[in-house]
Amino acid sequence: MGNASAPVPDAKPLAIDRGQRVRLGDQLYGQIFDRIASGRLNVGDKLPSEHEICEQFGVSRPVVREALLRLRADGLVNAYQGLGTFVSHQPAPRLKALGDVQNVSAYLRAQEVRMALEGDAARLAAARRNEDQLQKIVDADRAFSEGLAHGRVSAEADLAFHASIAEASGNDFYLAVLETIHESIQGFMRLSLNLTRTGSRQRAERVADEHAAILAAIREQDGERARVAMQFHLGQARNRLVDRERD
Secondary structure, eight states, rough: OOOOEEEEEEEEOOOOOOOSSSSHOOOHHHHHHHHHHHHHHHHTTTTHHHHHHHHTTOHHHHHHHHHHHHHHHSSSSSEEETEEEEOOOOOOOTHHHHHHHGGHHHHHHHHHHHHHHHHHHHHHHHHHHHHHHHHHHHHEEEHHHHHHHOOOHHHHHHHHHHHHHHHHTTTTHHHHHHHHHHHHHHHHHHHHHHHHHHHHHHHHHHHHHHHHHHHHHHHHOHHHHHHHHHHHHHHHHHHHOOGGOOO
């Protein structure tokens, strides 16, 4: 934590596109995230002050505070009273090559919603699912696991597994709410699964094991265990995206 504050490398004023769906705070988050992921900012490096970031990127202080708050919530930086804000974790370097990092903040916000929503959907699915619905979950898990084993993971296969569980909850509002954040969910899955595809065998096995734990709890109609297993899986997926140590 001893590195002195320095300008963020290659910082440029943000080109604001008022028609763009990505919020300005998310754009700034994405630019700082990009520098952390690429190694231009490393663990222990001190970020510039709010005022310095305002000047470097040409944005207002509320925008800077929003971006820094999200970076802290996502575990990428820590703030220390009287000392400043320091990088605490780095994503896997290859994340930079996957693109789409400008939208990571929105993806991670969607993941927070999913943890609450899908955890409860899994709990209800365990209690309410019929045999046909269980078979649909089993089939979706098998398709996902086979793709994972052969390096052909896809967001569509992962989505099918999660959607089949939401459908088995017996409450179509779960699927309806997930549909409203479908774009962010798919974006998160693309990044996360590409990291898994290009990562270690152990990483892929952990993902498969987490799916298997959810399925087992639903099969055994253990609602609380299904909820915990789903929330654990989504939390681990989030952590694997932002922390290279979990690769």
